[in-house]
Structures are given as structure tokens and as C-alpha cells.
């Protein structure tokens with residue numbers, strides 16, 4: 001790694017999370033260092049998951065630092081591989097993210113170790129022996145490299161590179177990343193990470209960023225606007241389960257959606273809109289994460305802060321059971337409804353929700369409540385698309401349960417909300433790149449940004465590198481204005 005500026009223009013390379021919503025990895029190469037923005041795991045389609053085993057297109061030992069937008073696995077889940085392959089720099093993030101990523105990565109390693117062991121026991125993997133992508137030991141070595149920082153303060157991550165985190169309101173600790181580089185001329189790269197939403201429970205609203213030369217924006221929901229009415233769906237589904245003695249299975253992400261769901265259930269109970277139904281939180285990770293949500297007041301909005309002052313963490317409901325062991329989890333199979341089981345993972349790709357689905361999908365009294373967006377290739381997406389059977393633990397399970405989607409709980413900004421966040425910039429970035437979206441979503445968002453804001457915008461191509469020294473597109477804009485004048489004239 002060169003330590004002096006040799007005049008090479010800085011570049012940005014899209015190494016994951018481009019054309020897809022997982023595997024987020026964006027490499028900033030300057031004359032002085034190599035900074036990786038996010039280091040996510042590929043999830044979903046098998047062809048994507050296989051990429052987690054590929055050699056990265058850069059030398060991990062040559063990376064100088066990693067900057068992490070938030071703790072979700074599709075942004076952080078490849079870090080242990082990076083460290084095992086030789087990365088020895090610091091991983092910069094917010095304080096909430098540093099706490100969360102410990103829980104997330106330990107859980108991921110444990111699931112991978114258990115899945116590999118199960119595959120070896122039952123012999124349903126092509127690989128003998130089936131190996132986990134990484135182990136709990138790899139994770140511990142990774143966590144030693146975390147460097148937590150407060151929101152809103154510019155911190156030097158290395159010579160000539162400063163990072164400022166601002167609240168993204170997506171999950172606890174989530175941040176947008178402003179990276180200021182001292183190059184031939186100063187360059188400001190802003191990365192949205194995953195953007196959250198305004199006026200949601202628990203977390204404070206997203207913060208605007210005033211300026212960027214190059215902007216990197218997620219586009220998960222770039223072609224959609226969120227439906228409201230998650231409370232109505234929740235009331236309808238839970239009342240129905242109550243009447244018929246059914247189970248409601250929510251394959252929820254342990255982070256964010258589970259806490260928002262618990263918050264909403266508690267509120268509906270407080271308002272007298274729900275009958276008392278036992279709620280089982282069947283995820284040790286969700287329990288740990290819920291505790292962390294209570295421990296980070298810097299992320300709390302006013303309602304959360306007020307309730308925290310009045311009583312202990314308001315993230316629980318009346319008949320609230322935390323399922324601790326696998327045995328307790330399996331014992332739920334013998335328990336009749338009505339009940340709500342909230343279990344990971346959120347797209348039914350792994351974790352304890354699988355054995356609940358295997359047991360209860362054939363029962364027509366069951367409702368599977370999918371918490372919003374389900375990526376292509378996941379069991380959640382198959383169920384959402386009406387699959388009559390799904391494969392779980394190597395066997396086919398018939399689907400007779402009702403499948404519902406709870407859209408309002410999404411932790412991602414929709415098209416209007418992304419535009420609202422973009423509206424916070426006081427001047428157009430020289431170029432805006434869209435990442436973290438399936439192609440249709442990114443294309444729709446690009447069109448809207450171009451037509452409404454008149455910005456220069458492109459959809460990031462997987463594997464492509466672009467320059468960070470972009471001239472402001474004055475000629476292009478002037479051209480467009482001239483065209484508009486001509487048309488008016």
C-alpha cells in the first residue's frame with residue numbers, strides 16, 4: 001500500500017449490493033489507502049450465496065479500513081471472512097452498530113456452524129464435510145477491530161480520510177456515511193447505507209446531509225410506496241387466530257422489525273384493540289437486540305424516551321414469553337393456538353422459524369405474516385408468490401397456511417421517502433449512483449430522480465469502478481435548461 005499521494009485519481013468500485021439487495025461492498029481506492037464501505041453477506045439466490053465463498057477482487061490485507069453503515073448481515077456479514085483472509089485495519093461504525101454487530105455476527109456464525117453440522121448429520125449437502133463460512137472464533141477476532149464513534153462528529157479514519165455518521169433511522173445505530181477525502185482536490189462521498197423512515201416508532205428520524213460530490217443511494221424500495229395499515233392487518237390476523245385457535249408465525253428480522261412489531265402489539269393492547277394472545281419471541285438474538293434497543297438513548301425518539309422514563313423498556317407486551325433454548329422452541333410445536341410466534345430469520349432463510357414453518361405450514365389455521373420485502377430466491381419470497389410447497393431442511397412441506405404481508409413495518413424508506421431525503425441536499429451531487437436494489441427498483445428510482453431533481457444519476461453495475469473526481473455536470477445541466485427554454489419558447 002502506497003503511503004504517499006502519487007496522483008492516482010480516487011475510484012469507487014461496486015463489489016456487491018449492485019443489481020441486488022445483498023452483499024453490500026463498495027471499495028474506495030485512493031492514492032493513500034483502500035477503504036471498504038460495508039462488508040455484507042450475499043443472501044437469497046444460490047448463485048448469489050455462492051459468491052460468499054469466492055476470493056474477493058481485492059487483497060483483504062491491503063485494505064486500510066472498513067466503514068460500516070449498520071449491522072444488518074447484508075452489510076456486515078462478510079466481515080469475519082475479511083478478517084480471516086488477512087484484514088488488519090479498524091472497522092469504524094456508530095456505538096449502536098458496534099453493539100449490534102456483535103450479536104448479529106455471533107448469531108450468524110452459530111447458525112452456519114449448526115447448519116453445517118446438520119447437513120453433515122443428514123448428508124444433504126454436496127460438500128463432505130459441509131463447512132461453515134466462518135466460525136464464532138472468526139467473529140471474536142473481527143469484533144476486536146470495531147471502533148465506535150458518536151453521530152455527527154467528523155473522525156479521522158486514516159491519513160486524508162474523515163468520516164461523519166448521521167442518523168439513518170433504519171435500525172439501531174444505522175447511519176449514513178460522509179467520507180471526506182483529501183485528494184488532488186477535496187472529494188466528499190456520501191453513502192446512504194440503508195435509509196429508514198420518518199415518524200416511525202422507537203428511532204429518531206433520518207438526518208439530512210447537506211452536500212456530496214458523489215452520492216451512493218440505496219434503492220431497495222425504489223419502485224414502491226409503502227402501504228399504510230400494518231396495524232389494521234395485525235388486528236385482523238391476530239383476531240382471526242384468536243377465533244380459530246391458529247398460530248401466527250412472523251419470520252421477523254431480529255433487528256428493527258421485531259422491536260417495531262412488539263412496540264405496535266403493546267400499543268394495540270394498551271388501546272384495547274387486541275385480545276390477549278400469548279406472544280413468543282423465539283430468537284435469542286431478538287431478545288439481546290431488544291435489550292440493546294433500550295440501552296442506546298442516543299437513538300431514541302421522544303415517545304420511546306418518554307416511555308423509558310416512565311417504566312422499564314416499553315418493548316414488551318402483556319403475555320410476553322422469551323423462548324430461550326432449542327428444546328423450548330420445539331416444545332411450542334405441541335402447543336395449540338392462538339398464539340403469535342416471532343422467530344428469525346426474516347426471509348425464512350434459516351434459524352428457528354424453519355421448524356415452526358415445517359410444523360405449521362400444512363395447517364390451514366396457521367397464518368404466516370411476512371414482514372415486508374422478501375428478496376428473490378428466499379423461502380419468504382416463494383411463500384409470498386403463492387408456492388404450494390417449500391423445501392425445508394432437505395424435505396418438501398405443503399403450504400396450506402394463509403400467507404399475509406405486513407408492509408407498513410418496513411425499515412426501508414420507500415420511493416417518496418428516498419426523494420425526501422435527497423431533498424435535504426443543498427446542491428445536486430456531481431453524480432449519484434444507485435445501489436442496493438433489484439434492477440427494476442433502481443431503474444424506477446433513477447428515472448424519478450432524473451425527472452424531478454434533474455440530477456445526473458446512474459445505476460451501479462456489479463464489478464464496475466467509477467472515478468470519484470467527477471466534474472460537476474454543468475454542461476449537461478446547462479444543455480437541459482437550454483432545451484427546456486427552447487421547448488417553452
Ligand SMILES: [Zn+2]
Nearest residue numbers: 070072170194
Ligand atoms: Zn439494512
